[in-house]
Amino acid sequence: MLEVAPDLIGATLLFAGVGGRIVEVEAYHHTEPAAHSFHGPTPRNAVMFGPPGYAYVYRSYGIHWCLNFVCEPKGSASAVLIRALEPLEGLRVMRRRRGMADERLLCAGPGRLCEALGITVAHNGLALDQPPFEILPRIGVVEVVAGLRIGITKAIDKPWRYGLKGSRFLSKPLTPVA
DNA sequence: TGCCCGATTAACT
DNA sequence: GTTAATCGGGCAA
Numbered sequence: 001m002l003e004v005a006p007d008l009i010g011a012t013l014l015f016a017g018v019g020g021r022i023v024e025v026e027a028y029h030h031t032e033p034a035a036h037s038f039h040g041p042t043p044r045n046a047v048m049f050g051p052p053g054y055a056y057v058y059r060s061y062g063i064h065w066c067l068n069f070v071c072e073p074k075g076s077a078s079a080v081l082i083r084a085l086e087p088l089e090g091l092r093v094m095r096r097r098r099g100m101a102d103e104r105l106l107c108a109g110p111g112r113l114c115e116a117l118g119i120t121v122a123h124n125g126l127a128l129d130q131p132p133f134e135i136l137p138r139i140g141v142v143e144v145v146a147g148l149r150i151g152i153t154k155a156i157d158k159p160w161r162y163g164l165k166g167s168r169f170l171s172k173p174l175t176p177v178a
Numbered sequence: 179t180g181c182c183c184g185a186t187t188a189a190c191t
Numbered sequence: 192g193t194t195a196a197t198c199g200g201g202c203a204a
Contacts, residue, residue, distance in 0.1 A: 026185070034185070042200065061186050062197030081185060111186050152185050
């Protein structure tokens, strides 16, 4: 899981033809209290305990949707939270859905990202390798920076946040960690 | 059965 | 900088 997370940076994620390049992710594992799967399976996070390669969508603060990729190994209940995209495809659609013109903020944050792509809990448990999802491997070399996770209050010490170096589409600046 | 809190965002002072 | 919006899960009673 800690291997696939940084590898996702720079890959292109499309949902029904709308999306862009992944510039920010965070890794979660059920052995640390920040993860939803920490306390064991529930109806909400059940997909995290299933096979890898599926989407886990959950509601945050009762308002927003957040998209996760379920990772190897199966049953480990580990997942990677997609935090930010660099908008590339379907800009018009995303702008309409988000109701704003600022391209930089279209997908800079988990809740914004889901709203822009039109992802809701209805897509929870969908396979990531078939429509409407489409993931294209990154092309060429990208500079990945690791940092401390943000927006959480538990297990903040783990440097499991990964971002594309210098990207202006990050939800917040990335603080490098050795 | 009820209360408190969170992997957030946007609007307001 | 601060605060409301809003819902499912964990924990206390």
